[in-house]
Amino acid sequence: xxxxxxIFDLDGTIIxxxxxWPKIRKELGTHGTSILSDLExxxxxxxxxxxxxxxxxEGQATRQARMKPGTTELLAFLKREKLKTALVSNNSRENVAxxxxxxxxxxxxxxxxxxxxxxxxxxxxxxAMKRLGLSKEECIAVGDSHFDVLAAADAGIGNIFLISRDxxxxxxxxxxxxxxxxxxxxxxxxxLEKSLRxxxx
Numbered sequence: 431x432x433x434x435x436x437i438f439d440l441d442g443t444i445i446x447x448x449x450x451w452p453k454i455r456k457e458l459g460t461h462g463t464s465i466l467s468d469l470e471x472x473x474x475x476x477x478x479x480x481x482x483x484x485x486x487x488e489g490q491a492t493r494q495a496r497m498k499p500g501t502t503e504l505l506a507f508l509k510r511e512k513l514k515t516a517l518v519s520n521n522s523r524e525n526v527a528x529x530x531x532x533x534x535x536x537x538x539x540x541x542x543x544x545x546x547x548x549x550x551x552x553x554x555x556x557x558a559m560k561r562l563g564l565s566k567e568e569c570i571a572v573g574d575s576h577f578d579v580l581a582a583a584d585a586g587i588g589n590i591f592l593i594s595r596d597x598x599x600x601x602x603x604x605x606x607x608x609x610x611x612x613x614x615x616x617x618x619x620x621x622l623e624k625s626l627r628x629x630x631x
């Protein structure tokens with residue numbers, strides 16, 4: 431495996447945020463796969479009203495966010511190794527900017543839902559790869575949910591890692607589970623070492 435870039439999800443992947451998604455979905459009255467897609471299909475003024483409800487919950491959760499252990503070390507390692515990084519989130523530009531400033535995160539490319547692209551579609555990841563100048567074979571995707579798996583697979587990325595211990599939930603998803611970002615750090619380090627080894631003649 432040889433790669434040059436890592437595409438990260440945000441919420442639940444590199445930060446912990448206290449979302450109660452069943453409660454939020456119930457209040458919004460959304461039942462489809464994607465809350466954003468459901469809201470996008472509503473007529474006005476209902477669409478704007480419900481987007482404001484979503485933004486309220488997102489803002490509250492964002493301001494209670496905590497950085498996952500190992501995030502700073504992993505991002506610093508990727509920078510030292512000269513790997514490109516992207517952040518692709520279904521969250522808003524405002525909330526993502528808040529997180530980037532609060533935790534001093536830096537990515538080569540950042541995409542939020544204001545791009546008009548969101549997961550579980552693979553289009554935001556494809557756009558990130560385009561901006562990074564990398565192919566799907568040169569990237570790995572890191573997330574924490576089925577949305578991240580679906581988006582990466584739709585974008586054609588075969589190397590998918592989930593920050594999770596839940597084999598029951600994600601078994602058979604096609605993603606490799608890592609219990610922590612520290613474990614992912616070690617995994618990526620080993621993969622890089624392997625890719626640099628001289629091949630036998």
